[in-house]
Amino acid sequence: MSPAASADGGPARQHYTAELEQLALQVEMMGVLVDQNLERMRDVLRGGDASTATQAVAADDRIDAMNVSLMERCYELLRREAPVASDLRLIVSVLRVTPELERIGDLALRVVKLQPDHELLVAVPRAFDVLETMADHAIDRYRDALRAWSALDLDLADRVAAEAPPGVAATQLVEALLAYGGTDGVAVTLRTMVAGQALDRIADHAAVLGARVRYLITGDPDHLAAEVR
Amino acid sequence: MAEQRKTFHQELDEIRDEIVQLAALVSEFIPRGTELLLANDMRGALSLIEADDEIDALTLRIEEQCYHVLALQQPMASDLRSIVTAVWLTGELERSGDLMVNVAKAARRIYGANLDPRLRGLIERMSEEAARLMKLAIDAYVERNASLGAALDDIDDTLDQLHRDYIEAIFESHADHHLGLQPAVQLALIGRYYERIGDHAVNIGQRVQYMVTGWLPEQTGAARLRARADGEVDEGDTSSP
Amino acid sequence: MTRTAVLAMAEGAVAGLVLVVALVVAVAAWWLGAATERRRQRAVLADSVRRLELDEPTGPDDGPEPLVAVLERAVRDLRSEGELSAHARGRLQEAMDALPQAVLIVDASGELVERNAAAETFVAARHADALVEAAVAELLDAALKGEAASRTIDLFGPPRRVLVVTTTPLGPEGAGTAVAVVDDITERRRLEAVRTDFVANISHELKTPVGAIGLLAETLEAEDDPEVVERLALRIQNEALRVGRTIEDLLDLSRIELGEVSVPEPVEVGRIVDEAVARIRPAAEQAGITVTASVPDALVVAGDRRQLTSALSNLLDNAVKYSDRGGSVEVDAVGRDDEVVLTVADHGIGIPSRDIERVFERFYRVDQARSRETGGTGLGLAIVRHVVANHHGSVEVDSRLGEGSTFTLVLPAAPAPTSGEVRDDEPAAGAPAPTSSPPIPERL
Numbered sequence: 001m002s003p004a005a006s007a008d009g010g011p012a013r014q015h016y017t018a019e020l021e022q023l024a025l026q027v028e029m030m031g032v033l034v035d036q037n038l039e040r041m042r043d044v045l046r047g048g049d050a051s052t053a054t055q056a057v058a059a060d061d062r063i064d065a066m067n068v069s070l071m072e073r074c075y076e077l078l079r080r081e082a083p084v085a086s087d088l089r090l091i092v093s094v095l096r097v098t099p100e101l102e103r104i105g106d107l108a109l110r111v112v113k114l115q116p117d118h119e120l121l122v123a124v125p126r127a128f129d130v131l132e133t134m135a136d137h138a139i140d141r142y143r144d145a146l147r148a149w150s151a152l153d154l155d156l157a158d159r160v161a162a163e164a165p166p167g168v169a170a171t172q173l174v175e176a177l178l179a180y181g182g183t184d185g186v187a188v189t190l191r192t193m194v195a196g197q198a199l200d201r202i203a204d205h206a207a208v209l210g211a212r213v214r215y216l217i218t219g220d221p222d223h224l225a226a227e228v229r
Numbered sequence: 230m231a232e233q234r235k236t237f238h239q240e241l242d243e244i245r246d247e248i249v250q251l252a253a254l255v256s257e258f259i260p261r262g263t264e265l266l267l268a269n270d271m272r273g274a275l276s277l278i279e280a281d282d283e284i285d286a287l288t289l290r291i292e293e294q295c296y297h298v299l300a301l302q303q304p305m306a307s308d309l310r311s312i313v314t315a316v317w318l319t320g321e322l323e324r325s326g327d328l329m330v331n332v333a334k335a336a337r338r339i340y341g342a343n344l345d346p347r348l349r350g351l352i353e354r355m356s357e358e359a360a361r362l363m364k365l366a367i368d369a370y371v372e373r374n375a376s377l378g379a380a381l382d383d384i385d386d387t388l389d390q391l392h393r394d395y396i397e398a399i400f401e402s403h404a405d406h407h408l409g410l411q412p413a414v415q416l417a418l419i420g421r422y423y424e425r426i427g428d429h430a431v432n433i434g435q436r437v438q439y440m441v442t443g444w445l446p447e448q449t450g451a452a453r454l455r456a457r458a459d460g461e462v463d464e465g466d467t468s469s470p
Numbered sequence: 471m472t473r474t475a476v477l478a479m480a481e482g483a484v485a486g487l488v489l490v491v492a493l494v495v496a497v498a499a500w501w502l503g504a505a506t507e508r509r510r511q512r513a514v515l516a517d518s519v520r521r522l523e524l525d526e527p528t529g530p531d532d533g534p535e536p537l538v539a540v541l542e543r544a545v546r547d548l549r550s551e552g553e554l555s556a557h558a559r560g561r562l563q564e565a566m567d568a569l570p571q572a573v574l575i576v577d578a579s580g581e582l583v584e585r586n587a588a589a590e591t592f593v594a595a596r597h598a599d600a601l602v603e604a605a606v607a608e609l610l611d612a613a614l615k616g617e618a619a620s621r622t623i624d625l626f627g628p629p630r631r632v633l634v635v636t637t638t639p640l641g642p643e644g645a646g647t648a649v650a651v652v653d654d655i656t657e658r659r660r661l662e663a664v665r666t667d668f669v670a671n672i673s674h675e676l677k678t679p680v681g682a683i684g685l686l687a688e689t690l691e692a693e694d695d696p697e698v699v700e701r702l703a704l705r706i707q708n709e710a711l712r713v714g715r716t717i718e719d720l721l722d723l724s725r726i727e728l729g730e731v732s733v734p735e736p737v738e739v740g741r742i743v744d745e746a747v748a749r750i751r752p753a754a755e756q757a758g759i760t761v762t763a764s765v766p767d768a769l770v771v772a773g774d775r776r777q778l779t780s781a782l783s784n785l786l787d788n789a790v791k792y793s794d795r796g797g798s799v800e801v802d803a804v805g806r807d808d809e810v811v812l813t814v815a816d817h818g819i820g821i822p823s824r825d826i827e828r829v830f831e832r833f834y835r836v837d838q839a840r841s842r843e844t845g846g847t848g849l850g851l852a853i854v855r856h857v858v859a860n861h862h863g864s865v866e867v868d869s870r871l872g873e874g875s876t877f878t879l880v881l882p883a884a885p886a887p888t889s890g891e892v893r894d895d896e897p898a899a900g901a902p903a904p905t906s907s908p909p910i911p912e913r914l
Binding site: 246249250252253254256257259260261264267268345346347348349350351353354357364367368371 | 594595596597598599600601603604625626627628819820822823824870871872873
Binding site: 058060061064065068069075078079082088089171175178186197 | 295300303316317320396399400410421425448449450
């Protein structure tokens with residue numbers, strides 16, 4: 001990630017460029033933290049392990065802390081440097097991207113917090129299968145988005161942004177739940193749907209990340225339009 | 230300088246007015262989408278889906294305007310927060326509009342399905358509740374009312390409860406063979422769309438809180454982390470001597 | 471608005487003229503001492519009078535005084551004209567504020583220069599009104615470019631509203647201003663819908679059974695089988711009954727619409743409740759629906775017993791029709807200050823909120839199919855509304871789909887007995903009313 005290498009660099013200017021590079025790097029680190037928590041989410045979903053769930057909750061505080069510090073950095077830069085063109089684009093992109101990452105972290109945590117009810121989640125095997133597939137899909141989308149960000153890969157960003165929301169999985173999930181005849185049907189459904197919705201939305205947010213990366217690379221407002229499809 | 234400040238604040242006011250307009254478009258979508266869903270109105274569904282373009286166009290215009298102000302005006306702390314908040318709000322609002330587009334699309338998929346009165350009643354109530362939350366969120370924004378913004382999270386509980394009742398009602402209706410599998414699935418998804426609009430309203434409330442006070446919900450997590458880190462240092466200190 | 475502009479110009483002219491004249495008079499006074507100067511003074515004053523196009527005094531040339539008098543009179547006249555114009559302006563603003571339509575006027579730069587009271591809603595507006603504000607701004611832009619424009623805005627509310635924004639250019643092109651008028655046509659739209667629906671419905675309600683009767687009679691003519699003949703005859707009878715009921719209700723309605731409550735007399739609420747419940751009893755039993763009533767002693771309203779019973783019967787009729795088998799309907803009455811509040815509550819299918827405004831219209835039906843099944847005429851609630859209006863009361867409905875409906879009638883209580891006794895202690899005139907009617911047992 002090399003934002004706006006400026007040729008006319010006095011020491012102050014160089015310092016500024018370095019700060020921008022650091023900013024982009026810190027976003028990537030935050031992205032990795034979120035990635036780790038998504039992995040924990042998948043583990044908890046599969047095995048219902050309580051200690052992994054505790055770890056995830058603690059890690060989310062670090063994600064929150066990074067979000068706050070990134071926002072402060074952005075403000076500092078906007079105030080001090082009055083950035084223009086691609087520098088401004090980077091900073092506003094960071095301002096838009098970090099809340100998305102933070103939200104993805106929150107959604108992962110929402111799934112993790114279902115851990116005490118893990119039995120209910122696995123009660124309908126077909127639905128549970130769908131949940132696992134949804135989790136895999138969401139994490140794949142997220143990783144693509146993160147790679148697009150760090151490599152500034154326009155093609156990859158394009159693909160992530162264009163990915164249609166996976167309505168099929170949500171449909172299959174409800175179908176499986178409706179077919180279930182157990183007495184705890186409603187309890188199972190509510191939990192499973194919370195998980196399904198969170199996983200769905202992680203994929204949604206990943207698509208928004210992709211659109212943001214495209215805008216960052218090209219500066220073309222039409223690429224924002226793709227985000228608001 | 231005074232002249233520049235004035236035009237700057239005019240631009241901020243303009244951004245606010247356009248956010249209010251965007252929110253009004255989105256808020257209108259909620260009863261409109263619900264009505265076409267309950268009335269089986271396919272023409273209405275199509276026209277809502279098309280009207281979403283207007284929302285998208287306005288969203289982009291506001292966002293571009295925000296970047297323009299950021300680039301040209303060098304705003305100070307609280308103004309900066311207002312602009313960043315505006316950018317965030319466009320995202321929340323635009324996605325709420327999309328959710329009603331989803332409702333319209335689902336209405337087309339369940340065309341002709343016979344919904345029993347209880348389900349219809351719950352859909353109406355979820356819709357009213359989502360619209361109410363959205364209005365309160367915008368009131369909080371226009372009035373810069375941080376406590377109202379913060380209260381939205383609790384107010385949203387009503388919608389969550391309605392959503393639970395609704396899922397239960399779908400189950401019963403499906404079990405009684407009043408409701409086929411496909412419509413049941415679509416209805417379950419529709420319920421989630423309303424619930425998510427509520428979530429977006431809660432997000433807007435938090436953003437408003439941030440705009441007014443500079444407080445981010447994530448700061449609680451950050452503070453916890455610091456407290457934990459301090460705690461570890463303390464433990465290290467006591468164990469070292 | 472051009473009138474206002476003219477008046478404003480007149481005001482400006484007054485101020486200017488007052489200044490000129492004051493100056494002239496001061497100069498004149500200064501010069502007054504020297505008699506030799508008088509001729510020159512007079513010439514100057516005469517010149518002023520001519521330039522201001524005032525009438526020169528006729529008569530002998532005897533100094534500046536007559537000219538000063540002419541000028542003073544002119545100032546007085548203009549002053550009072552100025553006051554008049556300010557007054558006219560105020561009156562105009564008052565008239566604008568009295569308009570139900572919102573009126574907004576912008577200058578050539580698009581800045582808002584005038585608005586009336588109704589327009590306040592669309593300035594710095596929020597929620598749905600913000601959309602109207604945006605449309606006004608957009609259409610005014612077009613009007614400033616010389617194009618009159620108009621747009622209808624459907625707002626889903628709640629409440630649902632239909633507004634028309636119309637803008638018109640004013641004054642010369644380019645330098646002109648523009649006016650926007652926002653008109654709320656919700657009620658007009660609703661009435662149009664009521665009228666067209668009424669015409670369509672009444673022809674449907676009368677034509678269908680009449681057509682059926684004709685067809686059945688034709689079939690009957692060619693039929694020999696006594697069993698079939700009997701069946702056909704029965705159906706003809708049913709259809710005739712149906713038309714008869716509709717016509718009966720229509721006549722009832724038109725009588726009640728005339729607003730004739732002959733001479734209001736004290737009517738015991740307990741009695742009309744009993745009567746109405748007795749009337750609905752067979753239908754309720756057949757549908758397996760329990761009707762319970764609880765009316766405290768001595769509630770008396772002033773009115774027409776027959777009309778009130780008819781209104782209550784119609785409410786009960788609906789409540790029973792829209793309840794599911796095994797359901798229940800409750801009638802309650804309470805005295806409150808100088809009113810009696812009667813409620814009829816069911817736990818049936820309820821009314822969708824988009825229909826709730828229209829249920830009191832003639833022939834308006836929430837559920838066409840169900841209504842046909844149960845044989846309603848579609849006039850019941852219209853009758854209720856008119857009866858209540860005749861009694862200076864009100865009727866409201868609170869309903870949730872799938873949970874049921876509650877109709878609330880508020881009627882003015884009959885004036886307290888003049889004997890001076892406290893009403894709470896003593897039942898009102900006549901025998902004590904039955905306090906409640908026994909619940910109708912569910913059909914076995």
